[in-house]
Amino acid sequence: MYKLTGNxxxxxxxxxxxxxxxxxxxxxxxxxxxxxxxxIYGMRNGIEGFLKEQLIDLSAVxxxxxxxxxxxxxxxxxASALGSCRKKLPKPADDPSFYENLIALFKKYDVRxxxxxxxxxxxxxxAKLSEYTELNDYDIRVIGxxxxxxxDLCGTDHTPGFGSSAKYIATxxxxxxxxCAVYTVPAVTIVEIMGRDAGWLTVSSGLGRLxxxxxxxxxxxxxxxxxxxxxxxxxxxxxxxxxxxxxxxSEGLRDKNGVYVGEGTQSGVADVFGHKYLSGTGKALxxxxxxxxxxxxxxxxxxxxxxxxxxxxxxxxxxxxxNVGAAAASCAVEGANACMMSIERDxxxxxxxxxxPKDISGIANAVRTVPDExxxxxxxxxxxxxxxxxxxxxxxxxxxxxxCGLPEIFVFN
Amino acid sequence: MYKLTGNxxxxxxxxxxxxxxxxxxxxxxxxxxxxxxxxIYGMRNGIEGFLKEQLIDLSAVxxxxxxxxxxxxxxxxxASALGSCRKKLPKPADDPSFYENLIALFKKYDVRxxxxxxxxxxxxxxAKLSEYTELNDYDIRVIGxxxxxxxDLCGTDHTPGFGSSAKYIATxxxxxxxxCAVYTVPAVTIVEIMGRDAGWLTVSSGLGRLxxxxxxxxxxxxxxxxxxxxxxxxxxxxxxxxxxxxxxxSEGLRDKNGVYVGEGTQSGVADVFGHKYLSGTGKALxxxxxxxxxxxxxxxxxxxxxxxxxxxxxxxxxxxxxNVGAAAASCAVEGANACMMSIERDxxxxxxxxxxPKDISGIANAVRTVPDExxxxxxxxxxxxxxxxxxxxxxxxxxxxxxCGLPEIFVFN
Numbered sequence: 001m002y003k004l005t006g007n008x009x010x011x012x013x014x015x016x017x018x019x020x021x022x023x024x025x026x027x028x029x030x031x032x033x034x035x036x037x038x039x040i041y042g043m044r045n046g047i048e049g050f051l052k053e054q055l056i057d058l059s060a061v062x063x064x065x066x067x068x069x070x071x072x073x074x075x076x077x078x079a080s081a082l083g084s085c086r087k088k089l090p091k092p093a094d095d096p097s098f099y100e101n102l103i104a105l106f107k108k109y110d111v112r113x114x115x116x117x118x119x120x121x122x123x124x125x126x127a128k129l130s131e132y133t134e135l136n137d138y139d140i141r142v143i144g145x146x147x148x149x150x151x152d153l154c155g156t157d158h159t160p161g162f163g164s165s166a167k168y169i170a171t172x173x174x175x176x177x178x179x180c181a182v183y184t185v186p187a188v189t190i191v192e193i194m195g196r197d198a199g200w201l202t203v204s205s206g207l208g209r210l211x212x213x214x215x216x217x218x219x220x221x222x223x224x225x226x227x228x229x230x231x232x233x234x235x236x237x238x239x240x241x242x243x244x245x246x247x248x249x250s251e252g253l254r255d256k257n258g259v260y261v262g263e264g265t266q267s268g269v270a271d272v273f274g275h276k277y278l279s280g281t282g283k284a285l286x287x288x289x290x291x292x293x294x295x296x297x298x299x300x301x302x303x304x305x306x307x308x309x310x311x312x313x314x315x316x317x318x319x320x321x322x323n324v325g326a327a328a329a330s331c332a333v334e335g336a337n338a339c340m341m342s343i344e345r346d347x348x349x350x351x352x353x354x355x356x357p358k359d360i361s362g363i364a365n366a367v368r369t370v371p372d373e374x375x376x377x378x379x380x381x382x383x384x385x386x387x388x389x390x391x392x393x394x395x396x397x398x399x400x401x402x403x404c405g406l407p408e409i410f411v412f413n
Numbered sequence: 414m415y416k417l418t419g420n421x422x423x424x425x426x427x428x429x430x431x432x433x434x435x436x437x438x439x440x441x442x443x444x445x446x447x448x449x450x451x452x453i454y455g456m457r458n459g460i461e462g463f464l465k466e467q468l469i470d471l472s473a474v475x476x477x478x479x480x481x482x483x484x485x486x487x488x489x490x491x492a493s494a495l496g497s498c499r500k501k502l503p504k505p506a507d508d509p510s511f512y513e514n515l516i517a518l519f520k521k522y523d524v525r526x527x528x529x530x531x532x533x534x535x536x537x538x539x540a541k542l543s544e545y546t547e548l549n550d551y552d553i554r555v556i557g558x559x560x561x562x563x564x565d566l567c568g569t570d571h572t573p574g575f576g577s578s579a580k581y582i583a584t585x586x587x588x589x590x591x592x593c594a595v596y597t598v599p600a601v602t603i604v605e606i607m608g609r610d611a612g613w614l615t616v617s618s619g620l621g622r623l624x625x626x627x628x629x630x631x632x633x634x635x636x637x638x639x640x641x642x643x644x645x646x647x648x649x650x651x652x653x654x655x656x657x658x659x660x661x662x663s664e665g666l667r668d669k670n671g672v673y674v675g676e677g678t679q680s681g682v683a684d685v686f687g688h689k690y691l692s693g694t695g696k697a698l699x700x701x702x703x704x705x706x707x708x709x710x711x712x713x714x715x716x717x718x719x720x721x722x723x724x725x726x727x728x729x730x731x732x733x734x735x736n737v738g739a740a741a742a743s744c745a746v747e748g749a750n751a752c753m754m755s756i757e758r759d760x761x762x763x764x765x766x767x768x769x770p771k772d773i774s775g776i777a778n779a780v781r782t783v784p785d786e787x788x789x790x791x792x793x794x795x796x797x798x799x800x801x802x803x804x805x806x807x808x809x810x811x812x813x814x815x816x817c818g819l820p821e822i823f824v825f826n
Contacts, residue, residue, distance in 0.1 A: 007811070010552060010597075016591075016592050016595050029779065045595075045596070048597075075593070078588050078590040078591050078592060079588075079592045079594065079595050080595045083594070083595050083596070083597070084595040084596060085596070085597070086596070102788060128419075146718075159747075167818055167819075170818070170819055171642075171724050171819055171820060174719065174819060174820070174822070175491050175717075175718065175721040175722060175723060175724070176490075176717050176718070176750065178429075178490070178492040178721065178822060179429050179491060179493065179717050179720065179721040180489050180495040180717075181496075182425075182429050182458075182492050182493045182496050183458070183496070183497060183498070183499070184458055184461075184496070184498070189717075191554070204533045205816075210817070210821045211816055211817045212816075212819060212822060223776055230627075266686070300717055301713075301714065301716070302712075303713045304588075304592050304593075304602075304713055305585055305588065305713075305718075307592065307814070308588040308589065308591065308592040309585070309588060310588060311584050311588070311725050312724050312725065314818060339680050348559055362623055374692060391817060391818065394817075394818035394819070395817060395818040396642045402810055403625070403626045404623070404804060404805065404807075404808060405580055405583070405624075405727060405807035405808040405809065406580075406583055406584055406587060406620065406621060406624045406625060406807070407587070407621075407678070408625070409591060409625060409627075
C-alpha cells in the first residue's frame with residue numbers, strides 16, 4: 001500500500017460512554033508514532049464542530065513529558081472529552097453542498113485521515129463519507145472506531161464501552177440485592193436498565209449468578225414480547241420463595257403488539273398541567289405490582305450512571321477500547337479505508353481478542369440483538385451461556401488517579 | 414469500674430449503609446480480645462430476631478486463621494449483614510411484658526453487653542433499654558453505635574456511613590456533569606438526592622467545586638422553604654450562562670407551607686388505575702421545567718445506591734466506622750453504659766477524630782440539620798465551609814477484594 005502523508009482529524013459522536021476517551025487516547029497515541037501523520041486535530045462536538053472549524057490541536061496538547069500521563073487520565077475520564085453531536089449525514093445526492101464544504105475543509109487542513117468514534121449513526125457517517133470521497137477522488141482514509149454501551153453494533157464480538165457499563169450494572173445490582181435482603185417484610189424491587197432495542201445491558205444484571213450467587217429473580221429483555229399476566233405470576237411465585245424479590249427489566253419492554261410498557265400506562269399518567277406523559281418501564285411495573293399484589297414495591301432506574309460511571313470501569317474494556325483505537329490508526333496508515341475496526345474473540349479457552357478492520361457497508365443501520373440461546377425458554381431470564389459471554393468483559397479494575405477522594409478527570413481547555 | 418463478665422449481643426437496625434458492617438466488625442474484633450467477654454452473639458434482624466432467639470454465634474464464625482480476612486471482607490460488605498428491622502420499642506409503662514421477655518432472654522443467654530448499631534430509632538432503643546434494665550437491676554451495659562447516611566444524629570461530629578454515601582454522590586454527580594457537557598443543545602438535568610429532613614447528602618453533591626471545579630449550578634436543601642418561582646429564575650439564569658445545567662435537589666424539598674414538591678404536583682399525577690400518587694421531587698421539577706421553559710429536561714434519582722454503593726466507599730468512613738465499633742466495645746468493658754459512641758473532630762489543622770461516649774439521653778428523637786452558615790444567602794447553594802466540613806470524610810479508597818470483576822461480599826450462612 002502506498003504511503004499517504006497529511007494530517008488526521010478525530011471526532012466523537014453519539015452518546016457518551018466510560019471508554020470512548022480511551023479509544024480517543026489510543027488513536028492519538030498510535031498516530032503520534034507514525035511519520036506519515038503531521039498534525040492530529042480533534043473536532044469539538046463531532047462533525048458539527050468540524051464544519052464550524054472548531055478544532056483542537058491534539059498533537060500540541062499531548063506533547064511533552066507529561067503526554068503519557070495525560071493520555072492515561074484521558075482514558076479514565078467519562079463522557080466524550082471532545083464533545084459530541086447527534087447528526088445523521090444527508091445522502092450525497094440530497095445535499096451535495098454539505099459534502100463539498102467538508103472536502104473544502106479537508107483540503108484547507110490537509111486532512112488525509114478521518115477517525116470517527118461512535119455507534120450506529122457514526123458508522124453511517126463513515127460509510128457515506130468514505131463513499132463520497134472515493135467517488136470524488138479525494139484521497140483520504142476514513143475509519144470508524146466502534147463505541148456503544150448497548151453492545152448492539154454488528155460486525156464485532158462486542159463493543160467498546162459495553163464492558164464498563166456491564167460492570168457498573170452487575171456491581172450495582174448485587175449491592176441492591178444485598179440492600180433489599182435486610183428486612184423480612186415482603187418487598188419487590190424493580191431495576192430498570194438501559195437498552196431500548198437490545199437487552200445486552202439488562203442481561204449483565206445477572207452476572208452475579210456466576211460469581212456470588214446474587215442475581216435478580218427474573219430478567220426481562222426487549223427481545224421477548226412482555227406479558228403483564230406472566231410477569232404477575234412470576235412475581236407471585238418469587239414472593240412465595242423469599243420476601244426480597246429483585247427483578248431486572250429493560251427500558252424497552254413491549255407487549256406482543258409492540259406497545260411499550262410505559263406507554264401502556266400512559267392513559268392514566270398525567271402531570272400537574274394535565275399533560276399525559278410516558279412513565280418509565282420500572283415505574284409502570286411498580287404501580288402495577290402495587291395494585292395487583294399490594295406489597296411494598298419500589299423501582300430503581302439506573303439512569304445516566306450506566307454510561308458514565310468511570311469510577312467502576314472495567315480494565316478489560318478500557319484497555320481494549322484504547323487498543324481498538326490504536327489499531328484503527330495503524331491500520332489506516334497501512335492503507336485501510338471505509339472500514340470499522342472490530343473486535344474478534346479467539347476461540348481459545350482463555351479470553352483473548354484481536355482487532356480486525358471490517359468493511360463499513362452492512363455495519364451501519366443494523367442492530368445486533370440478544371440471540372435466542374442467551375434467553376431461557378420462559379423468556380423471563382437469561383442462560384448461563386449469556387453470562388459466560390459477558391463475564392470476561394467486566395474483568396479487572398482501573399487504576400484511577402484520585403484527588404481528595406474524587407476521581408481525577410481530563411478536560412480540554 | 415468493676416469487672417462485668419458474660420456474653421455480648423450485637424444488633425443492626427434501621428436502614429442499611431456501606432459502613433454498618435465495618436462497625437459490626439469493629440465491635441466483634443474488640444470484644445474478642447477482652448477476657449470479660451464469653452460468647453459474642455449476633456441478632457438476626459435486630460431486636461425482632463433477638464426476641465425470636467434468632468442468634469448467630471459470631472465468636473465461632475470469626476475464629477480460626479481466616480478471622481482477620483473475614484472481618485475485613487465484612488467491613489467492605491454493603492447493607493446490614495445481620496439483617497435489620499424497623500421497630501420502635503414501646504414505653505416500658507405501656508408494655509412491661511415486652512421488656513420482661515427481653516430480660517428473660519438476657520438471662521437465658523447470660524447477656525451482659527448489648528450493642529445496637531443504628532440511627533435515631535436505634536438510639537431510642539438503647540435509651541429505653543438501658544433505663545429499664547437500670548430501674549430493674551439487671552446488670553448490663555447497653556451501648557449505641559451510630560450509623561446513618563443522613564448525618565443527622567445529634568451528639569456526634571458526623572455519622573458513620575455518611576462519608577461513603579457522600580463520596581458516592583460527589584463522584585456520581587461529577588460523572589453526570591461530564592456526561593451532560595457533551596452536547597451543545599440546552600438541557601437541564603435534575604439530580605434527586607436522599608435526605609428528607611436534613612440536606613447533608615445533597616450538600617455533598619457540591620464537593621467537586623473544591624476539587625475539580627465541577628459541581629451543580631444550584632443546590633436546594635430541605636432546610637430552606639422551596640419556591641418554584643425562584644427555582645425557575647435560577648434555571649433560566651443558568652441556561653443563559655451555559656447550555657448544560659445540572660441541579661441537585663433534596664427529596665425532602667417543601668414550600669413555605671410545608672407541602673412537599675412531589676405532593677404539590679400530586680393533584681395531576683395518577684397511575685393507570687386512576688390512583689393519584691406522590692411523584693418524586695426530581696420528576697415533579699422535571700415536568701415543571703419542561704412546561705415552563707420547554708427545553709430538554711431529565712431527572713435522575715440516585716436512589717438506593719446512595720446507601721449501598723460499597724464499591725466506592727470512603728476509606729476514612731470505613732476505618733472510622735470500624736474504630737467507633739471497636740471503641741464502643743472497649744468502653745463498655747471499661748464500664749460505659751447508656752451511651753452512644755460519638756465522633757469528635759479535633760480542632761487541629763489536619764483532620765483527626767477521637768471517639769467519646771455520650772450520654773444517650775437527648776440523642777434519640779432529635780435531628781441535626783444543616784446549619785445556616787453552610788447555606789448561601791439566596792438559599793440555592795451551599796457555602797465553601799459546608800464542603801470543607803465534608804471533604805475529609807470522603808478521602809481514601811477501600812482496598813476491595815474483587816472476584817471475576819465483581820466486589821466480593823461477606824454473607825452469614
